Amino acid sequence: MDHAAPALPAAFEGASVGCLVCGGSELFTRWKGLLGCKTCGFVFADLKLSGDELARIYGHDYFNGGEYFDYGAEEESLRGNFRDRLRDLSRISPDLSARDLLEIGCAYGFFLDEARHAFKSVAGIDISKDAVRHAREQFGLDAQHGDYLALDVGRKFGTIAMWDTIEHLNRPDLFIEKASADLSPGGLLAVTTGDIGSLNARLRGAKWRMIHPPTHLHYFSVDTISRLLRRHGFEIVHVSHPGNARNLRSIFYYLFAWGHKESPIYKSLLHWRGFDLRITVNLFDIMFVVARRR
Template sequence: MSVPEGTILPSCRLCGGPGTVWFERPRQVLRCQSCTALYASTDQRVQEFTEAYYRGGVYSDYLADEPAIRRTAAARLRRLERRVAGRTLLDVGCATGFFLEAARARAWTATGVDVSRYATDVARGRGCDALTGSIDQAVPSGRRFAVVTLWDTIEHLDDVKATLAVARELLLPGGILALSTGDAGSVFARATGAHWRLLQDPTHRVFFTEQALRRLLERVGFRVAEVSRRGKWVSTAMILHHSSIGAAAHLARWCVRARVNPMVYVNLGDVMTVISVPA
């Protein structure tokens, strides 16, 4: 895609490589010519993940999605338990603590950290050990964990590389890093182009291909042990909230109010789950 002569495009947020314009709408997204990641050219994210983000913003009503989120969490925990002996866990981007609660129910000692004061206040109110702030500032010095997780989190971060480096330092010997994020190289992402669902969230800043994510993890000292493309359980209200149908937003709110909000398993093949270990 052509740009006006003399335009200076921002370099890649991950590797500093040169970028070319990939999409102009709904916002300008560039593709790194070096690592293949996509990234937003400007910061259009919210400054803080307030209650509005979780109620009527990106989510119709995040709290109403608890059953679906916890069902996905239980499946993730079962896979982690097959890989690691320890039962200490740090969930980065813990939101309102549903994953922490699911972990605690399976005899894990789970701590969460999130930049959203609203979300961590909710999590603490539910009895979770939730810290407010970034991973490098909020986690007490000396703490170590068997597992560090970042579920649907790294696409939001200011400095993904620095966060992953800190996560590595927080792992116990034999520990693992588990994360999920969109796959910009997937068939669904490429087929939908600028309309790809993960491009629509203004708080998403980086969009990874498997190649870009592998390179980044290797640069910070990880070895990728497994890449899979698993689905997740979502509520009917969540599906409607992200639908282009005119009355969908009203229907989503009705589902929440009427408590008619069944779960649906969705796998579009456009989200990677990556398990890594220190190299």
């Protein structure tokens, strides 16, 4: 490991915040392309993407052959996982039906569609225009296209959810700061993201499957995300490492047909009902954190 301290990365140019988590300014090179904070251990990509670059990354291709090979075709797997998170949330906070929900990074609206009967109201925002159109047209959801940081929500929410989103953001600290402002006192912020402090992440090192800049820019651990949340007025009320269930179709796709959607074997098996079988894989390296605004 190279511990030479580089100059402040471009991500902090013009800002005096230092490490987004602790404000520290002493950094080291963790792996090629990744930096770590010497004070708190927070790990992040040595990159700063413009709004245009982010919008390009999360355009049509992102949800169709990019990180989510075919987000729409994965609908059942995703909905199953969202139902699990919803069940967890209702255990943590039995009063969901009295809360208004905002989802940041709502994509196609699968979670909002699952959650609409559990909450008083549901709304979402996403940077992907295609995905938001789907959420609005297919499910009639109150979803809007845009940058959350530029959004005036005009009211307070009881719950804000960010599923597998925070690692993609240029400035997760600003999102958490704004979420804190947009929540009522007692409001909940629910987040899932990879846990770089997990055993699997530590064993896999630079080969951990979650490490892929430029889509993943920030790599939290339970400790660093807790520090960031506390810094912005939250107390941590839940931390777990839930499994990620996928149906056999998407597992097969990942194993045999990645990048070859026209693969004859994949196409011939696409409608096989056994593909609907749900298999939970848990490497205990994805964390689910719920924080309450003080």
